Amino acid sequence: GAVVSQHPSRVICKSGTSVKIECRSLDFQATTMFWYRQFPKQSLMLMATSNEGSKATYEQGVEKDKFLINHASLTLSTLTVTSAHPEDSSFYICSARGALVLAGQPYEQYFGPGTRLTVT
Amino acid sequence: AQKVTQAQTEISVVEKEDVTLDCVYETRDTTYYLFWYKQPPSGELVFLIRRNSFDEQNEISGRYSWNFQKSTSSFNFTITASQVVDSAVYFCALRGLVIQGAQKLVFGQGTRLTINP
Numbered sequence: 001g002a003v004v005s006q007h008p009s010r011v012i013c014k015s016g017t018s019v020k021i022e023c024r025s026l027d028f029q030a031t032t033m034f035w036y037r038q039f040p041k042q043s044l045m046l047m048a049t050s051n052e053g054s055k056a057t058y059e060q061g062v063e064k065d066k067f068l069i070n071h072a073s074l075t076l077s078t079l080t081v082t083s084a085h086p087e088d089s090s091f092y093i094c095s096a097r098g099a100l101v102l103a104g105q106p107y108e109q110y111f112g113p114g115t116r117l118t119v120t
Numbered sequence: 121a122q123k124v125t126q127a128q129t130e131i132s133v134v135e136k137e138d139v140t141l142d143c144v145y146e147t148r149d150t151t152y153y154l155f156w157y158k159q160p161p162s163g164e165l166v167f168l169i170r171r172n173s174f175d176e177q178n179e180i181s182g183r184y185s186w187n188f189q190k191s192t193s194s195f196n197f198t199i200t201a202s203q204v205v206d207s208a209v210y211f212c213a214l215r216g217l218v219i220q221g222a223q224k225l226v227f228g229q230g231t232r233l234t235i236n237p
Contacts, residue, residue, distance in 0.1 A: 032223065043211065043229045044165075091163055095225075109225060111157075111165040 002028055004096045006112035013084055013119055021079045021115045023094030029074035030096035034109070035067075038091040050077060084119045091116050122147045124214050126228035133202055134236050141197045141231045143212030149173075154188065154195045155213040155225065165211070171195065202235045209233070 003026040013019050023033060032051050036044040048064075050056035050071035058064045066088075068080040077096075081088055097109040123146040133139050145154065156168040169179065171188050179186045183200045199206055212228040 034224075041232070043227045046224055049223055093163075093165065111167075113162070113164040116163070 002108065002110045004030075004094065004110045004112040006092075006094055006115050008115060009113060010116045011118070013117070015085055015119055016083055018080055018082045019084055019117060021081075021092055021094070021117075023077045023079070023096065023112050025075045025096040025098070025110070028096075028098045030077070030098055031074065032097045033071055033077040034095040034097070035069060035077075035079050036093040036095065038093060038114075044093060047079075081117065084117070086119045089117055089119045122149075122152075122214050122216065122226045124212050124226050124228035126210075126212055126231050128231045129229070130232045130234070132234040132236060135204055136201050138198060138200050139202050139233065139235075141199075141210050141212075141233065143195045143197065143228060145193050145195065145212070145214045147193075147214060147216065149216040151217050153215045155215070156186065156195075156197050157211045157213065158208045159211065159230070160208040168197075168210075199233075204235050204237055207233060207235045 005024045005026055007022045011019055034049050035047045037047050038044050046059050047062045047067060048056040048058045048069050050069050052071050052074050056069040066082055068082060071077040077094060079092060091114050093114045094112045095109050125144045128142055131139060152173045154171045158166040158168055169186055176188050176190055185198045187196045195212060209230045209232045211230045213225045215225045
């Protein structure tokens with residue numbers, strides 16, 4: 001149980017186009033979802049936190065108009081990179097957390113497998 | 121503010137050696153959780169362990185063991201008899217109580233572990 005999926009796993013797009021990444025909690029309701037970005041050989045950097053039905057809270061320095069996050073349901077959140085540029089190339093990881101006790105622990109956070117975005 | 125420091129950027133050992141990954145944290149919370157994650161080359165984060173601040177018992181799981189010392193704010197991870205499959209980046213992370221508004225996991229910079237045959 002407690003599986004988080006991401007789609008696509010890899011995407012290559014041209015500069016100036018927009019890319020949407022989906023994050024789904026497959027067997028639990030995710031009241032909170034997190035989006036991270038990870039550059040090569042670096043740690044995970046939190047981009048934003050979203051609660052279902054609410055606007056996402058972005059971390060300092062993250063452009064909310066460029067990285068659009070939608071968390072319209074308890075099992076799906078999307079990250080859209082608008083007008084992507086080569087510097088947006090990165091590994092994007094989503095994470096989902098339920099409000100109920102899962103696996104014996106409350107507020108457990110589960111990570112998706114990541115999406116590797118390459119902007120050419 | 122919360123902070124996690126993994127001072128070892130990279131470690132390289134020969135297979136079957138024991139290796140310890142260090143993690144030092146800072147927090148003003150009295151209740152908090154510590155985590156270790158493994159990130160193999162595929163990129164997916166693999167959860168290894170969660171420890172709450174009230175449980176200082178060391179834990180062993182197969183070849184893995186964890187040493188939590190509140191007095192030194194450390195939560196070190198040891199792999200015994202390392203194997204090539206243990207090669208990965210390992211992250212230590214810290215989080216406060218969600219009900220107190222601590223939503224975020226704070227990650228260390230990670231330690232890249234290479235096990236050579």
